[in-house]
Structures are given as structure tokens and as C-alpha cells.
Amino acid sequence: MLKILKYSFYDLIRSRWSYVYLLFYLLLGSVLLFLNNDLSKAVITLMNVIIILVPLIGTIFGVMYYYNSKEFTELLLAQPIKRSSIFIGQYLGVALSLTMSLILGLGIPFVLYGLFQSNEIWDFILLLVTGTFLTLIFTALAFNIALYNENKIKGFSYAILVWLFMAVIYDGLFLMSLIAFQSYPLDAFSIGATLVNPIDLSRILILLKLDISALLGYTGAVFQKFFGTNFGLFISIGTLSLWVLLPVLNIYRKCRKKDF
Amino acid sequence: MDLLKKLLFTLVLFCSFSITAQTIEVCNDCDVSSLKEAIKVSTMCDTILVKKGTYKEYNIVVDKPLTIIGENFPVIDGEDKGEIIRIVSDYVTIDGLFIINVGTSYTSDHAAIRVVRSKHFVIQNVVLENLFFGIYIEKSSHGKIYHNKVIGDAQDEYNSGNGIQLWHSKHILVERNIVQKVRDGIYLEFSDDITINENTSTNNLRYGLHFMFSNDDLYTNNVFENNGAGVAVMFSKRIKMLHNTFKKNWGTAAFGLLLKEINDAEIKHNVFEENTVAINIEGSNRVVYSDNDFISNGYAIKVLGACYANTFEKNNFLYNSFDVSYYNKINDNVFQHNYWSGYTGYDLDEDGVGDVPYRPVKLFSYIVNKTPETIILMRSLFIDIIDFSEKVSPVFTPDNLLDMTPQIKRYQ
Structure with a gap:
């Protein structure tokens, strides 16, 4: 598995797209910092980017890589290698190279700017951790989708749909249910609904760390009380890990049964 | 300054009738070694000069027109036993004392300096530390509280x-004081002019x-920073608020300026910077807001209801984050000639006024007002999308709440 991981990883970091992705983050980070001069505001803007773009790129990249390397995968399948190592290796190769681009691309400008001397370092680390989780989650989802669909067009559309659902439609449903049940106590429900969607969970985790959380008022206080404790942090990291683990397990299960 | 001149004049006029005016010195090893003693031996219009030192005294009653001056800030230490100085006579001046350790009591509001039913008092250059109430003016008028800390x-x-x-109290000038870390910095109740x-x-x-419940008051050029909840103006009429700075009143229940049941006020040339809510308005009518700067606040203006005929x-x-938050669908307030940094319209005829009206109420702020829990969707992509569509074709936000003449350039 490690060999395949290594192969996919090197294959990917030599590809043009990884560089484009890396350059994009480098540029974004430096522009934000050197034009804005305010670390805390830069973290907010980055949050907006990360919770939208990272999942999108994760899904698209994952699906694309799977379909592109299909012939090579079939070649590998003819060899005496465990199926799970082939697919998990490929998945990890994609996810890790994307994560590396993200961490390097954002990390370098921030370190150059003097992050270690500032108080924002924990906010920034949280940003990178959620970014990493989102990459792992959405790449895994993408692999799942690709495994289930032989048809490329179908696969791509499902992938985009999943992203669209998580990033936009889910919040719309969430909003509508909050309005529909506004005469009931909604605290527990809204905490639950936030935990279920990794994009929402990442957004809230970062928002609560920033000054802007004061705007959230009473609801924010309820959230702060839940997520501010060790238990809340444990639960949120747990849910994010679960979001990684379940799709990966499904890749493992599916690839063993799949008929190529 | 007019008030000051008048005051001084009356003081001089009043005390010039007494011929015997003299200066009594108080120091730790003088004949008169306490302030209480000095007041006892003094006569009307005397000056008591308190030399540097520490005087452990409380319940000092100033019952005749006197001028009490501290030299190099002598310390009056109340040892947490109660009220320290009580002024019950007209024409009293207190200058340059350092008063510490006022007693805490839940039945009587102990103060460092309390003025009761007196006129023409002056309290200046006084430093108060470790206090319960600081300067407490009760049913008094025509006084001056100047340059205290x-x-x-x-x-x-x-x-x-x-x-x-x-x-x-009435007709009092409160000028150049510095107040920190008490409950309310300056508190006015039933006090006019x-x-x-x-x-x-x-x-x-x-x-x-x-x-x-205070009317016809004026406050200008003050700085209010980092207070629990900013400035509150409640149940008052004809208050003028000019050239003040409201800054960093940040927290879940904080605001820069809270207006509740305020009529006919003027709020002009103020700066509101980094407050959770810059102005929180409830039941206020005929208020004019003009030439203010609202910079980087959570909400710039939050209108809760029952606000009519206001002009912005x-x-x-x-x-x-939100320019204007508004509860009702009906709008009776006027927004005109403002500069909005969120304005995306154009100015084809180049007259400095945008050709497309600006809608300051976002759909999201409307939704949050209806269902406060929805605030946790803040900064979600979905919210940006619905805000945009509402901007294009307003359905929920009051359709006449708009600035027909948004400025292209900000006012300097």
C-alpha cells in the first residue's frame, strides 16, 4: 500500500494541478497578508475560502484522479497486490498531496509574515486542521462516488452535487427548519445539525475562535458553551474523524467486491 | 467657559462681602492636623490649605462656603469606613485632593464626595481611588466637576x-474627567441642562x-471605550450628542450607544468604531443622525421597533457586518445622502450620487431578527446567495427602506 501511496503521491506532486493549487494558496495567503496587514481579518477571509474551496477541489480532484488513472489501476489489479492497498493507497496519495499544497501554500506566507510571534497562531492552526479534515473527507467521498459510477459524466455530476449539497443546500434546509420550528427550543437541534455537516462544523469551530463570535449573541453563547469545553472539542474532532473513517471503510468494502 | 466665568464671578462677589477671610493650613504636625478640625475653626469664605500627607478621616461635613485646596495631592484615607466628604453649603470649592478607600454599603450610597442641596460648588483636580461611589451630586445645581480622575x-x-x-441636579458642567473601572462612568438621573x-x-x-429621565442635556467630545455596554440614553428628551467617540464596546450584550424612549435628540459628528452594535434604537422618535462615522461594527444601526420620523x-x-437591522416591514424613517461601503451601484451622470438606490437591510439580518438562532449560519455560502437575490429583487425587507441618494465618495 505504501508503495502505491508513494507512487500516486509523487505522480501527483509532479502534476501541473498540484502546482496550480499550491500557487493559488501561496498567492492568496501573501495577498491577504501584505495588502491587509491584519492577521485576524486574513484568518476570517481564509476561512471563507477554505470552507468553500477546499471541499470543492477535494471532490473534483478525487473524481478526476480516479477516472484518469483507471487504466493504470486495471494494470495494477492484474498484479498480485491486495485490492484495498491499491485504492486506499491512491486515495491517500491524492488526499495527502492536496493537504500538503494547502498547508505549504498557506503556511509559507504566514510564517514569513511572522505568525509565530502573534496570538493568532492557534486560530491559524485550527484553520489548517479543519482544512486537512475537509480535504480528507471530500476526497474520500469523491472516491466513493467514482467507485460506484463507471460513467464519468455521472460521476462528476454526483460529485458536484454532493459538494453543492454540503456547502449550500444543507444550510438552506437548516435555515428553513429553524424558521419552521422557531417556537420550539432549537439549541440542541442546531448543535446537532451543525455537527452532522463537516463544512458547517468547520465554519462554527473557526468562527467561535474569532472576535466576530460576539455577534452570534445568545445562540453563540450556547455554542461556545458546547464547543468551548474539552468534551465539545472531542466530539467535534470525533465527528470529523468519523466523516473520514466511514467513507474510507466503504472504499475498502466496495473495492473488494467490485467487478472490474 | 461661560458657566465657569459666571460661577467664579458669583463666588467672588459672594465671598467679597466677608472681610475676615483667611487661610488655614492643615498638615500632620501643624496646630490643625485634620480637615474636620480645620472646618470647625474656619469661618465663611476661608481657604483651607491641606499640605502633603495622609489624613485618616471620614464623614467630613463641609457646612459653610469654604475653599479646600490640597497641596501636592494630600491623601484623605477613609479606611473603608463610610462616606468621606459631604458638602451641604453653597459656594464650596474642593481642589487637588487624593481620596481613597470609600466604604461600601448597601443601604446608603457612600461616596468620596457628596454634594447635597447646594449651589455653585466646584470640584476639580481630585483623584479618587478604591471607591464605592465617586462624586455624588444630589439635588444641587450650578456646579462644576472639572478635571478629576x-x-x-x-x-x-x-x-x-x-x-x-x-x-x-441642574445646570452642572462635567468636563475633562477621567473615569475608569466603576459601574457606570457617569450617571444622570432626573438631571436637566x-x-x-x-x-x-x-x-x-x-x-x-x-x-x-434627564432632559435637555448636551455631551460633546467624550471618549467611551471598552465599557461593558457603552453609553445608554433612556427615557430622556432633547439630548444632544456631538463629536463623541464610541469605541471597542465589544461583547455579546454590548453596544456603542443604546437609545430607549428618546425623543428629539441630535446625534452628530460621532465616531462609532468596533462595537458589537453601534447604535441600538428602541422607541425613539424624531432623532436626527447625521455626519457620523460607523466603522467596522457588527451592526451599525439596530432598530428594534416603535421608531418613527428619524432621519439618517x-x-x-x-x-x-450589518449596516442596518430592522424588525418591521413598515418604515417611517428617512435614509438619505449616506455613504455605504457596501454600495455597488454606479454614477453615470457623475454628480457624486449613485444612480441606483442602496438597500441597507440585508435579508439575513431580517431573518436573524425573526429567528435569532439562525445567526449560526453567518458567513455560510447559502446566506451570501440569498442576500444577493434579495438585493436584486426585495421581497421580505421593507421596500421603502432605501437610500435614494447614496454617495459615491465617503465624507471626510
């Missing part, structure tokens, strides 16, 4: 007092400045 150490709202409190100038009120537990004009709204 009140530094509290309040921890909880329920067991702390106010820095400068005016109760049932008060002028509050150039004070700095910071880090207070509750409000920097607080009006209750020539203000700068810069980078606030």
Missing part, C-alpha cells in the same frame, strides 16, 4: 457604585455614560 476597581455590578452620579464635555470613560462594568443622513457606513 476616578479610578475604581469594580468587579461585580451589584456591589459597585458609579464614578460621577448626578441625581435631581447638564453639559458633559471632553471626558474619558473607559473599562467600566456597565455603561460609560448613562442617562435616565450624511453618515459614513464603513465595513460593518
